[in-house]
Amino acid sequence: MAFLSAHFVAIVFYVLAVLAVAGGVGVITFKNPVHSALSLLGTFLMVAGLFVLRHAEFLGAVQLLVYAGGIMVLFLFVIMLVNVRRLSPDAAFLSRRAPLAVLSGVVFGALIAFGVLAGSLGHPGGGATALQMVQGHVMGNTEAVGWTLYRHFLVPFEIVSVVLLVAMIGAIIFGRKDAGLEGRGGRMEP
Amino acid sequence: MNPTMIPIPSAWILYLSAVLFVIGAIGVLLRRNGISIFLALELMLNSANLAFASFAFRFAGASATAAHALNGQIFIFFIIAVAAAEAAVGLALFIAMYRRKETIDVDRFNILRW
Amino acid sequence: MWADAIVTLIKLAVVIGVLLTTVPIMVWVERRGSALIQDRLGPNRVGPWGLLQPVVDAVKLITKENLIPDGVDHFLYILAPFIALAVALSTFIVVPFGQGDGLTLFGSKIHGFIVAPDLNIGILYIFALAAFGVYSIVIAGWSSNNKYSLLGGIRSSSQMISYELAMTISVVGVLMASSSFRLDQVVMAQTGTWLGFIPKWNVFPQIIGAITFMVAAFAETNRLPFDLPEAEAELVAGYHTEYSSMKFASFFMAEYINLVTSSALIVLLFFGGWTLPGLTIPHGWAGAILSLVIFAAKVAFFLWFFVWIRWTLPRFRFDQLMALGWKVMIPLAVVNFLWVGVAMALGIL
Numbered sequence: 001m002a003f004l005s006a007h008f009v010a011i012v013f014y015v016l017a018v019l020a021v022a023g024g025v026g027v028i029t030f031k032n033p034v035h036s037a038l039s040l041l042g043t044f045l046m047v048a049g050l051f052v053l054r055h056a057e058f059l060g061a062v063q064l065l066v067y068a069g070g071i072m073v074l075f076l077f078v079i080m081l082v083n084v085r086r087l088s089p090d091a092a093f094l095s096r097r098a099p100l101a102v103l104s105g106v107v108f109g110a111l112i113a114f115g116v117l118a119g120s121l122g123h124p125g126g127g128a129t130a131l132q133m134v135q136g137h138v139m140g141n142t143e144a145v146g147w148t149l150y151r152h153f154l155v156p157f158e159i160v161s162v163v164l165l166v167a168m169i170g171a172i173i174f175g176r177k178d179a180g181l182e183g184r185g186g187r188m189e190p
Numbered sequence: 191m192n193p194t195m196i197p198i199p200s201a202w203i204l205y206l207s208a209v210l211f212v213i214g215a216i217g218v219l220l221r222r223n224g225i226s227i228f229l230a231l232e233l234m235l236n237s238a239n240l241a242f243a244s245f246a247f248r249f250a251g252a253s254a255t256a257a258h259a260l261n262g263q264i265f266i267f268f269i270i271a272v273a274a275a276e277a278a279v280g281l282a283l284f285i286a287m288y289r290r291k292e293t294i295d296v297d298r299f300n301i302l303r304w
Numbered sequence: 305m306w307a308d309a310i311v312t313l314i315k316l317a318v319v320i321g322v323l324l325t326t327v328p329i330m331v332w333v334e335r336r337g338s339a340l341i342q343d344r345l346g347p348n349r350v351g352p353w354g355l356l357q358p359v360v361d362a363v364k365l366i367t368k369e370n371l372i373p374d375g376v377d378h379f380l381y382i383l384a385p386f387i388a389l390a391v392a393l394s395t396f397i398v399v400p401f402g403q404g405d406g407l408t409l410f411g412s413k414i415h416g417f418i419v420a421p422d423l424n425i426g427i428l429y430i431f432a433l434a435a436f437g438v439y440s441i442v443i444a445g446w447s448s449n450n451k452y453s454l455l456g457g458i459r460s461s462s463q464m465i466s467y468e469l470a471m472t473i474s475v476v477g478v479l480m481a482s483s484s485f486r487l488d489q490v491v492m493a494q495t496g497t498w499l500g501f502i503p504k505w506n507v508f509p510q511i512i513g514a515i516t517f518m519v520a521a522f523a524e525t526n527r528l529p530f531d532l533p534e535a536e537a538e539l540v541a542g543y544h545t546e547y548s549s550m551k552f553a554s555f556f557m558a559e560y561i562n563l564v565t566s567s568a569l570i571v572l573l574f575f576g577g578w579t580l581p582g583l584t585i586p587h588g589w590a591g592a593i594l595s596l597v598i599f600a601a602k603v604a605f606f607l608w609f610f611v612w613i614r615w616t617l618p619r620f621r622f623d624q625l626m627a628l629g630w631k632v633m634i635p636l637a638v639v640n641f642l643w644v645g646v647a648m649a650l651g652i653l
Contacts, residue, residue: 010198017206024210024233033225034446038380041230041439043210047236050203054247056263059270061428063239065472066270069435070465071232071277076442077461079225080454082288086255101219108210116204124284142425142485148260149267160271167275174282 012053020046033079042070058142203244210237224284224294228277235273239266315418319396325471327560328358328621331389334611341615373448373478376546380447385547385554386526388440392561398426399568400488402578402596403585417596426485426513430569434524437562441526441543448546456542459532459622466629467530471520473637474513477644478506478573481653491577503581507574509653513640514574516633521566523629525559527610529617532625567606568599575587575602 004011023046026039044067052061149157210233217230246262284294291298332347332355339346347354372381402417438461445457478487482493495503507514523530528532534542544555571577578585578595620628647653 013198021209024213027229028213028220029232033223036226036229040233047240051242051243053242056243057425059263059266060414061425061432062270065435066274071274073438073465074277074281078284080446080458082294098220101216105212105216109208112208116201144260145263148264153264160268164275167278171278171282174286184418
């Protein structure tokens with residue numbers, strides 16, 4: 001019991017990390033995109049848990065709200081709409097490309113790991129309590145994020161809203177009935 | 191947090207983030223189905239978020255009185271917003287592509303190559 | 305620490321017990337209510353006024369054959385009803401259901417009538433979890449390998465996404481007025497009166513937000529007039545066409561539990577929770593029980609409201625539903641949000 005409560009953070013981290021990696025492997029190995037998408041959803045859940053572990057509770061909730069509630073539903077919607085069951089199976093899946101892809105991935109990962117290792121030597125872990133201190137006020141994470149966002153990042157915030165607007169217009173234009181069919185005289189062939 | 195708990199090193203989360211990023215990168219290289227590639231891409235974005243969360247936590251102590259203790263978390267916020275925009279446009283694009291060729295295999299969209 | 309754990313477990317057991325008991329009661333209310341509205345008798349054979357009818361129905365559902373059709377995606381097909389029920393039950397843990405400050409039970413504090421009192425993201429948690437409700441429907445629709453189910457799933461995913469926006473934006477006004485994410489503080493901000501007789505409930509200054517929220521709640525719980533994912537006249541039974549026995553019952557129960565949560569949210573956010581104008585709730589157990597009764601009465605009214613609307617309005621067409629969501633509800637929610645902001649800046653609210 002004492003061991004459990006002392007190493008609580010480490011245990012939670014290991015559980016979340018293993019599940020997140022398992023979900024990530026699922027994303028790239030499941031042949032069916034629906035299974036891939038649900039596997040990715042699992043990874044998002046675990047990452048949200050890790051956010052909470054790093055005292056970013058608000059972002060954990062936003063992660064669930066935006067990724068799980070919005071983006072992944074959109075993915076599933078599109079997968080169902082294009083009806084992947086009738087699509088030809090991934091012909092090149094795990095073919096001669098695979099060793100090369102895995103190799104480059106592993107090399108890349110080794111580079112990152114080396115960088116992290118070199119950078120983290122001699123640094124102690126950070127302080128969690130200080131996260132909730134903004135300009136001398138003690139507040140909850142949501143309040144602190146809001147404070148920082150609207151005081152110091154107002155211009156980027158507005159720019160992001162414009163980005164979202166542009167994306168919305170773009171999505172509407174691409175999603176029009178005759179989009180992508182200009183070469184065929186704007187009509188879908190039967 | 192309970193003070194008796196032993197914290198974990200920040201590097202652990204960075205390693206996890208690296209692993210997720212590599213898995214995503216391999217996925218992008220391997221899969222040919224457009225939506226699957228997109229899913230792997232989202233995984234890579236999320237691993238970057240994780241790294242930012244870790245950095246925000248770690249450098250919070252160093253700049254406790256400054257106003258920038260939460261910069262890492264703000265970055266995550268923006269990444270999530272941009273990821274949402276990207277997903278909306280990308281998926282609309284795939285629907286348009288599917289309408290045109292009845293497939294979303296990215297290797298079939300090669301008419302600009304010759 | 306152990307005392308806290310035990311208190312939390314007791315609260316959890318009580319909440320789940322009450323939620324699950326509400327389901328048969330609501331089924332009975334729905335059937336008798338529809339009969340009342342349509343000038344019929346309704347179920348009246350089993351027990352007085354047919355009160356035992358839901359029990360008989362439950363026994364029937366449990367003893368039915370547990371059928372798994374050919375060609376379904378086995379794992380996901382079985383997972384979907386679990387998600388539905390789990391999400392429905394777990395959203396309720398941040399909902400406070402009475403004034404319980406400073407009360408003790410067998411010498412240990414009970415921290416108010418709420419299962420998870422320390423979760424400072426409060427309502428955000430509800431929205432984040434409620435977002436998972438759509439997965440049960442989408443997964444059920446897709447894994448059933450049935451075109452009607454699939455259509456139900458597709459409809460529900462687009463419907464949920466659309467109305468979630470309106471719902472979230474309409475809540476922002478309330479959160480601004482009470483400057484907290486925690487629902488008990490939202491209720492606290494609604495005590496007192498304006499001009500001595502208008503209760504300080506959010507519904508009066510934010511009537512637009514309240515209407516938007518309620519309409520979105522109907523859409524999110526898949527109730528008529530927005531029950532397009534399971535429209536029986538068009539899609540057989542929509543996403544749960546292929547489900548039978550207890551797996552069907554899970555969807556059924558989840559729907560009614562979501563109904564209770566939505567009613568509770570409407571009461572907490574817009575109708576003052578357990579407050580009544582001109583009534584100061586005393587401290588201690590007497591006040592706690594009084595607040596519980598008031599809260600339950602308000603929730604019961606909105607549950608009846610859901611039934612009433614269901615048997616009064618016809619179903620929308622799908623394009624009408626989407627047009628309403630995007631072209632009417634979201635702009636209205638934004639208007640409400642702007643009005644609250646302006647009013648707060650001017651010092652009216």
